[in-house]
Amino acid sequence: MNLINVGYDSTNYYVVEQNRTRLLIDAGWPGTLPKLLAGLRRKGLRLEEIDYLCVTHFHPDHAGLVQELKDQGVKHILLDEQLPAVPVLKTYMKPNSGYVDIRVEDSLHLATTGSRACLQRIGFDGEMVCTPGHSDDSISVVLDEGVAFTGDLHPPMLVGEDKAETVRQSWDILRRLGVRTIYPGHGPAWPSRVRFRQFGLI
Numbered sequence: 001m002n003l004i005n006v007g008y009d010s011t012n013y014y015v016v017e018q019n020r021t022r023l024l025i026d027a028g029w030p031g032t033l034p035k036l037l038a039g040l041r042r043k044g045l046r047l048e049e050i051d052y053l054c055v056t057h058f059h060p061d062h063a064g065l066v067q068e069l070k071d072q073g074v075k076h077i078l079l080d081e082q083l084p085a086v087p088v089l090k091t092y093m094k095p096n097s098g099y100v101d102i103r104v105e106d107s108l109h110l111a112t113t114g115s116r117a118c119l120q121r122i123g124f125d126g127e128m129v130c131t132p133g134h135s136d137d138s139i140s141v142v143l144d145e146g147v148a149f150t151g152d153l154h155p156p157m158l159v160g161e162d163k164a165e166t167v168r169q170s171w172d173i174l175r176r177l178g179v180r181t182i183y184p185g186h187g188p189a190w191p192s193r194v195r196f197r198q199f200g201l202i
């Protein structure tokens with residue numbers, strides 16, 4: 001895997017490359033397309049070189065540019081489990097945010113159960129798994145080499161008691177998949193083994 005972080009404004013946007021396919025994980029605050037393009041340029045990438053896009057959850061800092069990127073030819077992988085969250089995203093947006101509403105009909109619809117086959121077809125060894133807790137639509141992208149892109153899945157001790165068990169179960173899914181390094185939506189990457197112990201999973 002080749003990994004480039006083109007993030008800005010406290011959020012990570014990861015370009016993951018495997019077998020000459022590039023997948024963008026998470027996609028900008030609304031109205032910031034020029035910033036994303038500049039970020040890509042700085043890292044020697046052009047938007048035309050990004051083949052696919054998926055978002056870890058439909059919050060403004062992670063999914064604000066989905067439709068604009070689709071309009072530029074990036075194919076959006078939308079998991080069926082995320083579908084209900086798409087219309088809700090619009091309700092979070094401020095009137096002058098520049099947000100372009102997502103048209104789900106031209107996204108690539110996929111169930112998490114079929115994500116491994118789909119990713120393999122396009123060049124990635126891994127899968128997308130539902131990891132709810134931060135939001136119901138939260139997913140993680142897990143690559144077989146032991147890395148996971150987890151969006152805003154927080155440590156169980158940092159969420160309210162009502163969500164702690166859901167979050168713990170989501171982390172346990174990642175532990176069982178053999179994840180060793182976490183690439184979060186905000187902040188630096190971290191090794192998971194020590195934390196899994198802190199989370200009470202091992």
Ligand SMILES: [Zn+2]
Nearest residue numbers: 061062152185
């Ligand atoms: Zn976030």
